[in-house]
Amino acid sequence: MAEDNPLLSDRHVAFMLHEVLDAQSLCALPYFAEHSRETFDLFVGACAKLSREALLPAYKSMDEEAAHFEDGRVHTHPVMRELYPQMVELGMLTAVRPFDVDGQQMPLTVASSGFAYAMAANLSAFGFCMLTTGAAHLIESFGSETLKRDYMRKMYSGEWTGTMALTEPGAGSSLGDLRTRARPTEQGHYLIDGAKVFISGGDNSLSENIVHLALARIEGAPAGSRGISLFAVPRLRIQDGALVPNDVQAAGTFHKLGWRGIPSIALNFGDGGDCHGYLVGEPHKGLSYMFQMMNEARIHIGLHAVATAAVAYQESLEYARTRPQGRLPGMAADEPPVPIIQHPDVRRMLLRQKAIVEGGLALVLATARYADLSLHAVDDTQRERASAMLELLTPITKTFPSEKGFESNALAVQIHGGYGYTSEYLPEAWLRDQKLNSIHEGTTGIQSMDLLGRKVLKTGGASVTTLADEIEPSLERARSSAHLASHAGALETALARVREVSEQLLGTAMENPMAALSHSVDYLDMLATLVIGWQWLEMATAAQRGLNASPGDADALFYDGKLRAAAYWMRTELPRVAALADLCVSCEDSFSGMDPESF
Amino acid sequence: MAEDNPLLSDRHVAFMLHEVLDAQSLCALPYFAEHSRETFDLFVGACAKLSREALLPAYKSMDEEAAHFEDGRVHTHPVMRELYPQMVELGMLTAVRPFDVDGQQMPLTVASSGFAYAMAANLSAFGFCMLTTGAAHLIESFGSETLKRDYMRKMYSGEWTGTMALTEPGAGSSLGDLRTRARPTEQGHYLIDGAKVFISGGDNSLSENIVHLALARIEGAPAGSRGISLFAVPRLRIQDGALVPNDVQAAGTFHKLGWRGIPSIALNFGDGGDCHGYLVGEPHKGLSYMFQMMNEARIHIGLHAVATAAVAYQESLEYARTRPQGRLPGMAADEPPVPIIQHPDVRRMLLRQKAIVEGGLALVLATARYADLSLHAVDDTQRERASAMLELLTPITKTFPSEKGFESNALAVQIHGGYGYTSEYLPEAWLRDQKLNSIHEGTTGIQSMDLLGRKVLKTGGASVTTLADEIEPSLERARSSAHLASHAGALETALARVREVSEQLLGTAMENPMAALSHSVDYLDMLATLVIGWQWLEMATAAQRGLNASPGDADALFYDGKLRAAAYWMRTELPRVAALADLCVSCEDSFSGMDPESF
Numbered sequence A, B: 001m002a003e004d005n006p007l008l009s010d011r012h013v014a015f016m017l018h019e020v021l022d023a024q025s026l027c028a029l030p031y032f033a034e035h036s037r038e039t040f041d042l043f044v045g046a047c048a049k050l051s052r053e054a055l056l057p058a059y060k061s062m063d064e065e066a067a068h069f070e071d072g073r074v075h076t077h078p079v080m081r082e083l084y085p086q087m088v089e090l091g092m093l094t095a096v097r098p099f100d101v102d103g104q105q106m107p108l109t110v111a112s113s114g115f116a117y118a119m120a121a122n123l124s125a126f127g128f129c130m131l132t133t134g135a136a137h138l139i140e141s142f143g144s145e146t147l148k149r150d151y152m153r154k155m156y157s158g159e160w161t162g163t164m165a166l167t168e169p170g171a172g173s174s175l176g177d178l179r180t181r182a183r184p185t186e187q188g189h190y191l192i193d194g195a196k197v198f199i200s201g202g203d204n205s206l207s208e209n210i211v212h213l214a215l216a217r218i219e220g221a222p223a224g225s226r227g228i229s230l231f232a233v234p235r236l237r238i239q240d241g242a243l244v245p246n247d248v249q250a251a252g253t254f255h256k257l258g259w260r261g262i263p264s265i266a267l268n269f270g271d272g273g274d275c276h277g278y279l280v281g282e283p284h285k286g287l288s289y290m291f292q293m294m295n296e297a298r299i300h301i302g303l304h305a306v307a308t309a310a311v312a313y314q315e316s317l318e319y320a321r322t323r324p325q326g327r328l329p330g331m332a333a334d335e336p337p338v339p340i341i342q343h344p345d346v347r348r349m350l351l352r353q354k355a356i357v358e359g360g361l362a363l364v365l366a367t368a369r370y371a372d373l374s375l376h377a378v379d380d381t382q383r384e385r386a387s388a389m390l391e392l393l394t395p396i397t398k399t400f401p402s403e404k405g406f407e408s409n410a411l412a413v414q415i416h417g418g419y420g421y422t423s424e425y426l427p428e429a430w431l432r433d434q435k436l437n438s439i440h441e442g443t444t445g446i447q448s449m450d451l452l453g454r455k456v457l458k459t460g461g462a463s464v465t466t467l468a469d470e471i472e473p474s475l476e477r478a479r480s481s482a483h484l485a486s487h488a489g490a491l492e493t494a495l496a497r498v499r500e501v502s503e504q505l506l507g508t509a510m511e512n513p514m515a516a517l518s519h520s521v522d523y524l525d526m527l528a529t530l531v532i533g534w535q536w537l538e539m540a541t542a543a544q545r546g547l548n549a550s551p552g553d554a555d556a557l558f559y560d561g562k563l564r565a566a567a568y569w570m571r572t573e574l575p576r577v578a579a580l581a582d583l584c585v586s587c588e589d590s591f592s593g594m595d596p597e598s599f
Helices: A010-020 A025-026 A037-064 A080-090 A108-123 A121-142 A145-156 A286-322 A344-376 A380-415 A427-438 A446-459 A462-479 A486-511 A512-516 A522-550 A553-571 A577-585 B010-020 B023-028 B037-065 B080-090 B108-121 B123-144 B143-154 B285-323 B346-376 B382-414 B427-438 B445-457 B460-479 B483-509 B513-517 B520-548 B553-573 B576-586
Strands: A066-070 A074-077 A161-165 A181-184 A192-200 A209-216 A229-234 A235-240 A244-245 A248-251 A265-268 A277-281 B069-072 B074-075 B161-165 B181-184 B188-200 B210-218 B229-235 B237-238 B240-247 B250-254 B266-270 B275-279
Touching: A010 A025, A010 A037, A010 A108, A010 A286, A010 A344, A010 A522, A010 A553, A025 A037, A025 A108, A025 A344, A037 A080, A037 A108, A037 A121, A037 A427, A066 A248, A074 A248, A074 A446, A080 A121, A108 A121, A108 A286, A108 A344, A121 A145, A121 A161, A121 A209, A121 A229, A121 A286, A145 A229, A145 B037, A161 A192, A161 A286, A192 A209, A192 A229, A209 A265, A209 A286, A229 A235, A229 A286, A229 A512, A229 B285, A244 A577, A286 A344, A286 A380, A286 A427, A344 A380, A344 A553, A344 B445, A344 B483, A344 B520, A380 A427, A380 A446, A380 A462, A380 A522, A427 B382, A427 B427, A446 A462, A446 A512, A446 A522, A446 B346, A462 A486, A462 A522, A486 A512, A486 A522, A486 A553, A486 A577, A522 A553, A522 A577, A522 B346, A553 B576, A577 B553, A577 B576, B010 B023, B010 B037, B010 B108, B010 B346, B010 B520, B010 B553, B023 B037, B023 B108, B023 B346, B037 B080, B037 B108, B037 B123, B037 B427, B069 B250, B074 B250, B080 B123, B108 B285, B108 B346, B123 B143, B123 B161, B123 B210, B123 B229, B123 B275, B123 B285, B161 B188, B188 B210, B188 B229, B188 B553, B210 B266, B210 B275, B210 B285, B229 B237, B229 B285, B285 B346, B285 B382, B285 B427, B346 B382, B346 B520, B346 B553, B382 B427, B382 B445, B382 B460, B382 B520, B445 B460, B445 B483, B445 B513, B445 B520, B460 B483, B460 B520, B483 B513, B483 B520, B483 B553, B483 B576, B513 B576, B520 B576
Parallel strands: A161 A209, A181 A209, B161 B210, B181 B210
Antiparallel strands: A066 A074, A181 A192, A192 A265, A192 A277, A209 A229, A229 A277, A235 A244, A248 A265, B069 B074, B181 B188, B188 B266, B188 B275, B210 B229, B229 B275, B237 B240, B250 B266
């Protein structure tokens, strides 16, 4: 069945780009002036084609034959040597990078729509692209011209891969505790000494060289996160024009629940005292540089999560349409069984997946659009406003699809019944893949502290006001439609409650910051439920516009699906906002004050 | 770390049996008269010991080296040959069976407490016991004296194993469609011909013989579920006092996400035209007989789910107490990091697991107690009332721990961070195990239809009245405590709303049964949230009693944990009842009327 899986519905992606987001309007900005609806559609179409024809067919064997460690090297699945050049050629490394580094200067909004297919088809294969471009982008932004010439170019061209080397055995969520050391030398490079863990793609048999963007502490630097610097640490370094080994050793692989096509590695730097690292940017600013990559990565993780839920949704939809089992009330025992999509509870599970997947995609694309505007809008105010929205939405965009996507992936397994629990079908693999997304690039707990602490409380609630200003035009449009006015009313009530709660928490934070933050995860859940409601209102408005234009039968059914999913969200999920709001302001402390021995 | 995992807290199990459920009072019933608190504690203690010392240490290798199919036979892990006799000797097959079949005539309430340790330690190993005793019990209840002598005795004694052979490739949730045929012969046996799938333990290298309790249709029987009969179909049959092959062939194993220590098999009966089956009970009554096994199994699945969540909870609790990472607000960067249990969000995740695990265990044990009373109470009214409660609670007992347990297991992974995603730690394995519980022995959707359709609407709501009558004394006790009165008030409000909703749905069902059932899963979720609230009120009342008796420090902390978990449930989960209630009566139809092409 998987071989015919469309990954995402092309009709839906086109609807998002052209009927909801008006992606074409971005071409009015000078930075995107070379683009048009045609170049957008070409890119997205090419991504879909490569994903369906090459990436998805390789997925199962990459999951089953995970990378292995042998003779000091990590051997990745050989099919990656065929897939990677095709992804590179299509622009999966450089779609959004500027022309001057041979990029395509594409809006992230559009590139994300294309990437979603690749992630849905084979998230590990795409992972090599994501890491390499993220690492190269750090050199592009902060590195010297030498680093750009020697390393960045070969990474963007697909010749060498890259990684993010942050985590250490004792420093995961708390990067300030990292112990990898960097000792300056008179030649200008640093000598790096330390051990890293969970380095995705940290060794592989795909590329001749691997460039690690690693965090380390320069000798004598202050303790904590203020003493961390960023280095480029290649596996092979350039010396007198030749590539020589750089004392970077793979120490082993972790055996992961999912994402099994891309290895997660333990790396040792400088066991032989000869690991050269090249400082990127200024000393002690490593963590702030890394945030560029992490913020990009968080949006990508959200998209990964949407994509992993999407492919499973499509698979369970096809299964439900074709698997006969049981009868409807009133049918006789000797009538043939009906496809399970006829059973109301199966439809409920499908619509719930649809609401999560398409709501999640809308959120990621809306966030990408703010990212595009924050960098490339001409107007200062528009850039600042987009930047504020990007900041506010990033932790939600990372978290909502990761958490609800896991639920959605579990529903895809459930619809497959006993078969869903076996590796003869793929939903169990996607469920395993999905679980990582709530952990890597900042756990759900960390995202929630970022949202409530840094983005809401530290801005004095200004970000919530900005959000309300952005939602208002959507409410205004929906209010004027007889079909959507009740949704607008429900969303407005929820928004008012969110604003009230945020105000109250500002007051609480003055007196007791810990208490104000104690329900940060509930706050994130509440805000996500609201924001996804906003996205569904936007989609419903576009669908209603489509319906008003007297579409053909297929489009009428398509738009009806959007209206139903929007209604589902407004009636089933949006009411949760009120309960979550009560919880947030209650500062309910059953857990926070609990003695560790009372568990 | 896993080797020191206690599986469940002994102190908590003792609290449940002796301070909450007063298990000893069951000894006043003639059937349990031979028992005492001492025999109960001995059994539970022996289960805990075997589980910790033998079952848990074998878990990881049974997960990693799953059964394989070779030369027409399934080879299970060799360690099972050591474990199974120890489990049998302890009474894991016959603890609750009567003395006259060499059982221990133990209350299910107590036996379940012991079994929970075994399930937590190694659910696959215990699975062989559960299936064998379930199959033997069918022969005990409905089989001829010959079948009992020839087969049941050897199953209960642990010499032979047993299975439940229901599912076929085209008949899973809809058993009425099964096609396996049974042709009568003049010798009295039937000739069986058909294919079964997902038969747990359906072939193994653990026992000489395997007795399948199989459903098949006697030639000429009516279509659907009314034409199904039950047969004992051994792998080796007794012929002239010797064991001869009975034309039962293993056709292969399914590769499962979890439960990898017990194989799931495709079986063929009668490929060579010589598969003898022995009718159990009367023709065409097979499904009703099988319900005895299924109802037992549903309670066991609930307990499996609780146990799988429990062991992961214990593991993540120990990890949180010992893993240093990050600092509290106000601490300097050069102070050593704190154990992660100091972070409020980690405590939240731990308390949520605790609330689910201990709430789930309380529900299973309460249900087991009703099962004991429904069979063995002296008073007719008491038996009937217990029976009504057992009927109502069974689908909730099966489903709540399966669904919320999966969430709880995911939290245990989350607390382990990146390590949790690797097989170097065990939480990922328990997460994989847990997912089956919402699928086998009747999916969540099927349980919800059973609850709302058969147990509530078909009884005209009488079961909900009975539930309210059972909850009332708990409310009464709690109201008189200053500390618990507010919990009692919250539960009372929720109960009133549940009764109101049930009444309204009775009205809806008169006119439109499909509409009344459209939110059956939400109804189950609502009722489960209420019932777990009731269990937490009972536990809080017992804890308050314990606190009032001026306990030592350790007990004071223990009781405080119960009060906090109860508060967590009442304030965080119980408010969901109102939203779910609104949804149930709304008959919200976004999904039920949706065209399959609109997804």
